[in-house]
Amino acid sequence: MSNILDPLKTSSYDYSLPKELIATHPVHPADEAKLLVYNRTTNEITHTKYKHLLEVLPKDLTILLNDTKVIKARIFGHKQSGGKVELLFNKPLPENEYLCMIGGKVKEQTQLLFEQSLEAVVLKLNDDGTRIVKFFQNNQEVDFLSLVDIFNAIGHLPLPPYMNRSDEKEDNQDYQTLFAKNYGAVAAPTASLHFTPTLLEALEKNHTLDYLTLHVGAGTFKPVDAQDILNHSMHSEYFEIPQKAQMLLDSTKPILAVGTTVTRTIEYYSRTAKTQGECDLFLNPINQPLRVNHLLTNFHLPKSTLIMLIAAFIGLEKTLELYHLAIKENYRFYSYGDGMLIL
Incomplete structure (x- = not known):
């Protein structure tokens, strides 16, 4: 049994999900979404709904959320030579350069043309399949804030590939959190998508609640390719922790992290004392949380760094046990799916 469930082996984090359970x-x-509650102290499992979240949370708690905002990061255009092209923006780099994914064959110096006179020039092809590009509009370099405006005018929300559909009008609201503020993400911090104004208000009234920012990158969906999880090269994402949130982290009060992005940001801070920069922390059973006490999260892809993060809290065997139970109970999985609360 121990050979099969080795927490260092990527294959141990695999599970079978019926297609109909992908939300x-x-x-x-x-807040009608289902919520599986697992209490580590009592080993008790409860099935409830997000709207009853306050009833299951411990009383004295600091709640931290991610206020990143999703950019319409997928744009369609064509090469100067004529072939169609799809570009997925990932994140800004120094000197008005940007990391992107490009569908279709491109070479260095390939020029791509989009609506609103937006042009992209491919500067570099990276080994991991990403591309570094520079954007121009009317022969002027485009800075990040201007680029966000253009993308939001001509682009599409980058729904995760497993949804297997194009974005629809409703996604403009559904795929942003109620408190989304700082543009920069290409994926939503999905644990927060379950909050209604009523639920958020109730949480604010009963608990200390604050925000930090981590701009979720496309790497969040990337499965771990290495056989040994410790050989995985973790993606990095920009984060920022405002002073008030930092003070809460420096206190001894128990923390509920809403989502894996908040968890990684807090844990990166607890290890480095950095309040902004690039977070590339990989939490797993060998690298467990130091500061986050409770986690509210969705159900994640097999063999992903996110399911490994869950195992950092409750161990590999318990993670798989809860995932199999969620499948048996017809929980809906992934970004638009149901959630799990680890107490």
């Missing part, structure tokens, strides 16, 4: 649209209202 392609959210439930409405959002």
